Amino acid sequence: MSGEPGTWDGRADSATLEPPTEYVLALADDALVLAHRLGEWIASAPQLEEDVALANIGLDLLGQARSLLTYAGELEGAGRDEDDLAYLRDERDFRNLQIVERPNGDFGSTIARQLAFSAYQVELYGRLRSSDDPTLAAVAGKAIKEVAYHRDHATQWVLRLGDGTEESHRRMQAGLDEIWPYVAEIFDPWPVVDKLVGVGVDPTTLRDSWSKYLSAVLTEATLTMPEPTFHGRGGRRGLHTEAMGYLLAEMQHLNRAHPGATW
Amino acid sequence: MSRDWPLWEVFIRSRRGLSHIHAGSLHAPDATMALRNARDVYTRRQEGVSIWVVPAASITASSPEEKDSFFDPAGDKVYRHPTFYDIPDEVRNL
Numbered sequence: 001m002s003g004e005p006g007t008w009d010g011r012a013d014s015a016t017l018e019p020p021t022e023y024v025l026a027l028a029d030d031a032l033v034l035a036h037r038l039g040e041w042i043a044s045a046p047q048l049e050e051d052v053a054l055a056n057i058g059l060d061l062l063g064q065a066r067s068l069l070t071y072a073g074e075l076e077g078a079g080r081d082e083d084d085l086a087y088l089r090d091e092r093d094f095r096n097l098q099i100v101e102r103p104n105g106d107f108g109s110t111i112a113r114q115l116a117f118s119a120y121q122v123e124l125y126g127r128l129r130s131s132d133d134p135t136l137a138a139v140a141g142k143a144i145k146e147v148a149y150h151r152d153h154a155t156q157w158v159l160r161l162g163d164g165t166e167e168s169h170r171r172m173q174a175g176l177d178e179i180w181p182y183v184a185e186i187f188d189p190w191p192v193v194d195k196l197v198g199v200g201v202d203p204t205t206l207r208d209s210w211s212k213y214l215s216a217v218l219t220e221a222t223l224t225m226p227e228p229t230f231h232g233r234g235g236r237r238g239l240h241t242e243a244m245g246y247l248l249a250e251m252q253h254l255n256r257a258h259p260g261a262t263w
Numbered sequence: 264m265s266r267d268w269p270l271w272e273v274f275i276r277s278r279r280g281l282s283h284i285h286a287g288s289l290h291a292p293d294a295t296m297a298l299r300n301a302r303d304v305y306t307r308r309q310e311g312v313s314i315w316v317v318p319a320a321s322i323t324a325s326s327p328e329e330k331d332s333f334f335d336p337a338g339d340k341v342y343r344h345p346t347f348y349d350i351p352d353e354v355r356n357l
Contacts, residue, residue, distance in 0.1 A: 047268065049289050049300040056303050156296060 019195040021075040024136070025085070026095035026192075026236055027124075028068030032086055033244075034100040034117065035061035036251050037110075046107055053153060057114070060146040067139045087255035091245055092238040099182035101235075101244045108168075108175030111157045116179060118150035119213050120186050123206040132198040155217050162221025173223055180226035185233045192236075270319040271297040273304075275311035283315050291316075 017025065038058030045051040069082040080088075099117060104110045125147055128140035161172035187207040193200040218225050232241060254261060268290040274283035286305045291297035297316040306314065325333055337343070 047290055049291060049304055052307075053300065053303040056307055153299060156299065160292065160296070 017076065019192050020133070020199065021072050022095065022192050023196055023200045024068050024075060025072040028065050028072055028085070029094050029096035030100050030117075031061040031068065032065035033094070033096045033247065035059070035065060036247060037100065037102075037104055040104055041110065050107075054110075057150050057153065060143075060150065064139065064143045064146070071135050071139070083255065087252045091240055091248055094235075094238060094240065094244070094248070096235050096240075097182070097185050098232040098235040098241050098244075099179065099186065101240060101247055102179060102182060103243050105175065105178055106171060108161055108171040109178050110175070111154055111161065112172070112175035112179045114150065114154035115158050115217065116183050116186075116214070118147050118154055119210050120206065121147040122151050122213075123210050124201055124203075127201045127206070131200070136199065151213075158217055158223070159221045162218070162223040169222065172221070176218075176223060177226045177228075181228040181230045182232045184228075184231040185235060188233065188236075190236060268292050271301070271316045272319050272322060273297075273301040274315040274317070275301075275305055276313040277311055279312065283313065286310070288319060294318075 035058045038054045038061065041054040041058075042051050045054055065086070066082050069085045073080040073082065073085055099113060102113065122144070125140040125144040129137055129144060131137045131140065158172060161168040163169070164172075187203050187210070189204055190202070193202050215225060234240070269292075270288055271291055271294075272288050273286045275286040276283045286301075289297065289300050289304055291300045294316060298314060301314050301316055305311070
C-alpha cells in the first residue's frame with residue numbers, strides 16, 4: 001500500500017489498448033462510475049430537492065460518459081459500442097480513478113468527493129477544449145458548463161456545512177478526511193498522455209489551479225485540507241478498491257442477465 | 264441538517280420579453296440554494312432563461328373570505344374593457 005505510483009504495475013493484467021483509446025476510455029469510466037454513484041442517492045438525499053440535484057449531476061456525467069464511450073469504441077475499431085463498453089467489461093478493464101468508485105458514505109462524504117472531483121473536471125475540460133482532437137474538444141466544450149455547475153453545487157454545500165453547526169462542520173470535515181486519500185491519484189503522472197501531446201491533458205499540470213480553488217473554498221468554510229498518509233492508486237491501470245466489484249455487479253447485472261434488453 | 268427548511272416560491276421567465284410566471288415552490292436553506300434547487304427542479308427541460316425565488320412567508324395573499332368584496336364589484340363593469348372604440352381601418356396594430 002505504499003504511495004509510489006507504479007508500485008503495482010506487475011499485477012495489472014488488463015487488456016492493452018492504443019493510447020488514444022486508453023485515454024478516452026479512462027475519462028469515460030470516471031464519468032460513468034460517478035454517475036452510477038450519484039444515482040444511488042435518488043430517494044435517499046436529505047431533501048427531495050437534493051435528490052433531483054444529485055440526479056441531474058449524475059445525468060450530466062452519464063451524458064459525458066456516453067459520448068466518450070462511443071468515441072472510445074470508434075477509436076478502438078473492434079465494433080464495441082457504448083453499451084458493450086459499459087456493461088461487458090470486467091473490473092480490471094475499467095480505467096476510472098478510485099475516487100469515483102468510493103462508496104457514497106453520508107451526504108458530507110459525497111459532497112467532499114463532488115467538490116474534489118468536479119473541481120478537477122473543470123480544470124480538465126477547460127484545457128481539453130483546445131485539444132487537437134476535434135471530438136474531445138467538442139465533448140469538453142459542452143461538458144465544461146455542466147461541471148462548472150457541479151463545482152458550484154458542491155462549493156455551496158461545503159460552505160454551508162463547514163461553516164454551519166458544530167455537527168455539520170464535524171461531518172463535513174470527516175467527509176473530506178474519508179475521501180482525501182483518493183485525491184492524489186487524480187494528479188499522478190500518466191504515461192498515456194505522454195504519447196498524446198496536444199490531444200490529452202497531463203493531469204500533473206492541473207494540480208496547482210485545483211489546489212488554489214480548493215484552498216479558498218475550504219478556508220472560507222473553516223475546514224482543514226486533509227493530509228492523508230495513505231494514498232489509493234492504480235485505477236488508471238485497472239486496479240480498484242473492493243467497492244468497485246459491487247458497483248459493477250449492480251450496474252451490469254441487468255444487461256448481463258438479459259443481453260440486449262431495452263425498455 | 265434541519266429538515267424544516269423554509270418554503271420558497273419559484274418564478275420562471277421562459278424567454279426574453281415575457282414576464283416571470285409562478286412555476287411552483289420548493290424547500291431550501293437559503294436564497295442562494297433556493298435558486299440552485301429551482302434550476303434543478305424547474306428548468307431541467309429548458310423551461311427558462313431567468314429565475315426568481317421569493318420566501319413564501321414574504322408573500323401577502325388575498326384571502327378566500329375577501330373574495331366577494333375584492334373581485335365581484337368588477338363583474339358588472341364591462342365599460343372598463345377597451346371594446347367600445349371604433350378603430351379606423353388604417354390602424355393595423357392596436
